Amino acid sequence: MSYCVNCGVKLADSEPVCPLCQTPVINPNQPTDTHRAYPDHMDRFPQKHINRMFVFRLAWLVAGIVSATFLLCDFFTAGSIGWSVYVVLGVLFIGSVASAFCFASVYAAVILSAGCTLALLAIIAWMNSGWKWFVYLAAPFTLILGVLFFVCILTIKKKIKSLLRGIAVCLLVCAVALIAIEILTDLYGGQLVHLYWSIYPCVPISVIAIGLFILSFNKKLLAEIKKRTFI
Amino acid sequence: MKKRFLWTIFGFSVMIKAVRKPMTLFRLFEKPPTYIRESEMEALSKNQIPSWLKLDHAAIIYPPTTSRRIAAMFRLSVSLDHTVDKDILKAALQNTLRRIPSFGYRLRQGLFWWYFTRLDAEPEIKDDANNPMLRIDEKRNRYYLFRLRCYENRIALEVYHALADGTGGLTFLMTLTAEYLRLKCNDPIEYSDIVLNPSDAPDPEEYEDSYIRFSRKAGAMEQSTRAYHVPGAEEDPHILNLITGKIPLDELKSTAKAYNCHITSFLCAVMIDAIQQIQEENAQKKHPIIISVPVNLRQFYPTKTLRNFSSYLFVGIDPKLGHYSFDEIVSQVSGQMSLLATEKRMNAKMTANVQMTNNIFFRAIPTFIKKPILSVGELLMGDRCCSNSLSNLGYVSLPDTLEKHIDRLNFMLGRPRAKPGSTTCVGYGNNLYITFSRKIKETDTEKYFFQKLVQLNIPVEIESNHRS
Numbered sequence: 090m091s092y093c094v095n096c097g098v099k100l101a102d103s104e105p106v107c108p109l110c111q112t113p114v115i116n117p118n119q120p121t122d123t124h125r126a127y128p129d130h131m132d133r134f135p136q137k138h139i140n141r142m143f144v145f146r147l148a149w150l151v152a153g154i155v156s157a158t159f160l161l162c163d164f165f166t167a168g169s170i171g172w173s174v175y176v177v178l179g180v181l182f183i184g185s186v187a188s189a190f191c192f193a194s195v196y197a198a199v200i201l202s203a204g205c206t207l208a209l210l211a212i213i214a215w216m217n218s219g220w221k222w223f224v225y226l227a228a229p230f231t232l233i234l235g236v237l238f239f240v241c242i243l244t245i246k247k248k249i250k251s252l253l254r255g256i257a258v259c260l261l262v263c264a265v266a267l268i269a270i271e272i273l274t275d276l277y278g279g280q281l282v283h284l285y286w287s288i289y290p291c292v293p294i295s296v297i298a299i300g301l302f303i304l305s306f307n308k309k310l311l312a313e314i315k316k317r318t319f320i
Numbered sequence: 321m322k323k324r325f326l327w328t329i330f331g332f333s334v335m336i337k338a339v340r341k342p343m344t345l346f347r348l349f350e351k352p353p354t355y356i357r358e359s360e361m362e363a364l365s366k367n368q369i370p371s372w373l374k375l376d377h378a379a380i381i382y383p384p385t386t387s388r389r390i391a392a393m394f395r396l397s398v399s400l401d402h403t404v405d406k407d408i409l410k411a412a413l414q415n416t417l418r419r420i421p422s423f424g425y426r427l428r429q430g431l432f433w434w435y436f437t438r439l440d441a442e443p444e445i446k447d448d449a450n451n452p453m454l455r456i457d458e459k460r461n462r463y464y465l466f467r468l469r470c471y472e473n474r475i476a477l478e479v480y481h482a483l484a485d486g487t488g489g490l491t492f493l494m495t496l497t498a499e500y501l502r503l504k505c506n507d508p509i510e511y512s513d514i515v516l517n518p519s520d521a522p523d524p525e526e527y528e529d530s531y532i533r534f535s536r537k538a539g540a541m542e543q544s545t546r547a548y549h550v551p552g553a554e555e556d557p558h559i560l561n562l563i564t565g566k567i568p569l570d571e572l573k574s575t576a577k578a579y580n581c582h583i584t585s586f587l588c589a590v591m592i593d594a595i596q597q598i599q600e601e602n603a604q605k606k607h608p609i610i611i612s613v614p615v616n617l618r619q620f621y622p623t624k625t626l627r628n629f630s631s632y633l634f635v636g637i638d639p640k641l642g643h644y645s646f647d648e649i650v651s652q653v654s655g656q657m658s659l660l661a662t663e664k665r666m667n668a669k670m671t672a673n674v675q676m677t678n679n680i681f682f683r684a685i686p687t688f689i690k691k692p693i694l695s696v697g698e699l700l701m702g703d704r705c706c707s708n709s710l711s712n713l714g715y716v717s718l719p720d721t722l723e724k725h726i727d728r729l730n731f732m733l734g735r736p737r738a739k740p741g742s743t744t745c746v747g748y749g750n751n752l753y754i755t756f757s758r759k760i761k762e763t764d765t766e767k768y769f770f771q772k773l774v775q776l777n778i779p780v781e782i783e784s785n786h787r788s
């Protein structure tokens with residue numbers, strides 16, 4: 090049986106420090122290994138129960154009905170199938186992307202949806218026999234966006250030691266992607282590579298990213314902000 | 321005559337069983353385990369208990385404010401004089417559920433309201449945890465809205481607040497403990513109004529909504545303002561910090577008597593004093609310091625209900641008007657208490673609530689729209705308007721046959737939704753056990769609270785759920 094020298098309260102044998110003021114208990118006569126009031130085991134939050142198979146089936150059922158309706162409408166009004174192919178392609182595309190996110194891990198889902206986008210654009214290019222815009226503009230653009238999403242999800246999910254640092258990395262990647270997009274459009278237009286509009290968003294984004302990166306190391310300031318903004 | 325009636329009902333239930341589930345007939349001829357009570361009783365009570373229930377008028381606020389991470393839970397625990405035997409506890413739990421069927425329900429969402437449906441599965445007994453009162457994982461808990469845990473010599477009951485209030489939970493736990501001790505030690509048990517006899521049939525009054533029965537015509541809502549919240553760094557969402565103080569009742573009573581007030585008012589005043597000290601140290605702009613004090617309505621109305629039947633009142637001070645000395649706080653609090661905790665005021669409040677929920681236009685709103693409305697309403701009228709809460713379960717006196725096996729009692733509330741912490745106390749034996757549960761790291765409220773008690777020459781013993 091000990092007392093806290095700071096608060097004057099009696100402390101149960103299970104308390105190595107005063108729970109009120111964190112003053113350590115120094116009692117040479119007290120055995121150190123005493124009974125704890127609560128076990129160490131921590132409960133976890135309930136899991137999210139989403140029936141993925143049900144969502145998947147429902148999505149494809151809806152997609153099937155919508156495509157069939159459009160195909161029939163197109164066929165009966167125009168006598169042949171024309172514009173409705175694009176609708177069907179779009180529905181198929183949304184369905185595959187949604188089911189990718191339903192099943193695979195989020196990384197695989199990003200890669201799969203990038204693949205689906207490429208396939209969709211390729212089919213459209215093939216139908217219109219205009220391969221140039223696909224090869225020089227659409228494909229690289231999709232790839233850049235895919236890489237951007239992939240890196241962002243990776244950094245946020247892995248938290249690279251702190252969430253703030255993750256956000257900083259994401260912002261920097263966004264800035265790089267913007268520059269890459271400008272280079273791409275310049276090349277497609279047949280002009281010389283000349284950075285013009287992408288500089289304006291890139292500079293503030295980089296400044297914010299660097300600021301967040303520095304802030305993430307200042308634990309004291311972070312704790313203070315957390316404390317002040319607590320609702 | 322009564323016996324023949326019972327047998328008739330039993331016969332009917334066997335016939336119904338034979339039609340619905342023919343295999344269960346075979347079980348009738350098995351020799352029942354010694355600790356299970358007569359199947360006759362089971363047949364009777366199963367027929368009486370409604371297959372579904374409406375939520376009572378206080379419970380309807382809990383489902384909309386429940387999310388994956390937040391649920392209004394409270395916990396009651398008893399510490400016995402020996403290590404708990406889980407198998408016997410399980411048998412005792414089954415018998416208790418038969419006696420108090422209102423705990424055997426599952427929460428469902430209807431088109432306009434939430435409702436309870438009856439459960440048949442047996443509940444499980446869980447191990448205790450460092451962070452009790454986390455939201456129940458319904459699927460893993462077989463859809464029960466309470467959780468029974470045991471740790472060494474302690475039995476703890478954690479209840480989702482929509483199911484029952486503190487008195488209902490206490491009755492369940494005490495009935496369970498008495499039944500456990502009867503099975504374990506073979507002692508004769510003395511029954512009382514909080515220790516029910518499991519071989520009695522459940523009384524429909526025990527699961528009625530007493531708000532409807534006792535509300536009158538004139539309702540009045542109370543005005544509430546924003547209250548001061550103690551600042552602090554919030555812990556991770558699954559962590560709950562608990563500090564329990566054991567205070568000898570004699571010293572507490574005599575000190576409260578010296579200040580000419582009740583124990584609840586006295587503890588409230590000490591807490592307001594502690595929070596005022598924190599506000600003076602931290603905040604430039606002063607906000608009112610308000611404590612929410614739940615009131616058990618059973619003290620005003622004769623009802624046996626074990627579901628929610630309580631209200632609350634706000635007491636506090638406004639430090640904008642200047643510093644309050646401890647004596648001033650005590651007189652403020654006990655004055656406000658005697659002004660507000662009257663049958664008329666409480667009835668007006670409960671009538672207002674019943675009238676609002678009985679309004680046909682409100683009732684016709686679909687649940688998915690009602691949910692955000694009620695959730696925001698609770699946020700604005702609930703935790704925002706009080707700095708802390710102090711629920712006093714009162715002094716629990718048990719029959720001697722039970723008291724000799726029970727060393728201590730504990731009562732606590734789960735992680736609050738918007739305020740930094742909540743406080744609960746219960747008197748048992750010669751002590752009062754007061755538990756602070758908080759979601760922030762800082763312990764200033766607790767520190768100043770207990771230091772004030774020590775200053776007033778009231779000894780305190782502290783225990784916590786510190787993590788190693």
Ligand SMILES: [Zn+2]
Nearest residue numbers: 093096107110
């Ligand atoms: Zn201390």
